[in-house]
Amino acid sequence: MPVYEAFVEVQLRAGIADPQGATIERALPALGFPTVGGVRAGKSFRFRVEAADEVQARGTAEALADRLLANPVMERFSVGIVPL
Amino acid sequence: MPVYEAFVEVQLRAGIADPQGATIERALPALGFPTVGGVRAGKSFRFRVEAADEVQARGTAEALADRLLANPVMERFSVGIVPL
Numbered sequence: 001m002p003v004y005e006a007f008v009e010v011q012l013r014a015g016i017a018d019p020q021g022a023t024i025e026r027a028l029p030a031l032g033f034p035t036v037g038g039v040r041a042g043k044s045f046r047f048r049v050e051a052a053d054e055v056q057a058r059g060t061a062e063a064l065a066d067r068l069l070a071n072p073v074m075e076r077f078s079v080g081i082v083p084l
Numbered sequence: 085m086p087v088y089e090a091f092v093e094v095q096l097r098a099g100i101a102d103p104q105g106a107t108i109e110r111a112l113p114a115l116g117f118p119t120v121g122g123v124r125a126g127k128s129f130r131f132r133v134e135a136a137d138e139v140q141a142r143g144t145a146e147a148l149a150d151r152l153l154a155n156p157v158m159e160r161f162s163v164g165i166v167p168l
Contacts (some may be wrong), residue, residue, distance in 0.1 A: 001119075009093075009128050021129075024152065033148055035085075035134040044093050044128040045105075050119040064117055068108065 001050045006061035007080040010070045021081040045069055048084065057081050085134045090145035091164040094154045095126040129153055132168065141165050 012018050022039040028036050045065075051057035061079045070077040096102050104125040110118050129149075135141035145163045154161040 007093075009091075011128065024129075025131075025153070028148075033144065033152075033153065036131050036145060036148060038132040040130045041094065042128040042130070044095070044126040046095065046122075046124045046126070046140075047109075047120050048122040060117065060119060064112075064120060068111070068115065078164075 001052060002057075003084045004049045004051060004054060004057040004081050005084050006045075006047050006057065006064075007051050007082075008045040008047075008061060008065045008069055008077055009042060010044070010075050010077045011040060012067070013074060016074050031035050042075075043069070051083075054081055054083065085136060086141075088133045088135060088141035089139060089140065089164050089168050090129075090131050090133050091166075092129040092145060092149045092153055092161055093126060094128070094149070094159050095124060096159045097158060100158050123148045126159075127153070133165075137163050138165055138167065 018040055021039040025039040027084045049057045049060050051060060058079060065077045065079060066072060102124055105123040109123040133141045133144050135144060142165045149161045149163060157160060
């Protein structure tokens with residue numbers, strides 16, 4: 001069966017406090033990055049999926065992200081699929 | 085000055101143990117995902133960069149990722165830039 005690589009990005013929803021991003025942002029001017037702002041921190045995951053086609057691979061990756069990788073109340077996710 | 089959105093993905097280098105990914109992977113068969121394997125967990129960041137052009141924005145984002153977001157000894161990163 002074909003194998004796909006899935007990439008899942010998990011980000012906090014807009015409006016949910018992001019202390020890690022805020023801490024990074026506070027450090028930026030002192031570190032010489034005055035042109036950077038709006039920092040949001042999240043998680044990323046990569047994994048392999050065996051599936052009949054790309055649509056099925058995406059379905060599996062989205063189900064996994066929704067059930068295991070992200071907390072849908074506080075987080076949103078996006079999924080990318082590439083053939084291996 | 086133009087504003088760009090930067091996306092940084094930080095992943096552990098190949099060969100560096102990834103306990104979070106391994107834990108997720110062990111849970112998959114029991115959760116109904118027998119076709120998924122090779123799980124690697126990482127971090128993601130999004131931020132805005134003011135820059136004269138996309139090349140300069142990418143330079144700033146890569147410097148920030150290298151100095152602040154990733155530990156280059158254990159982690160690698162990739163940077164994406166899109167105009168806002």
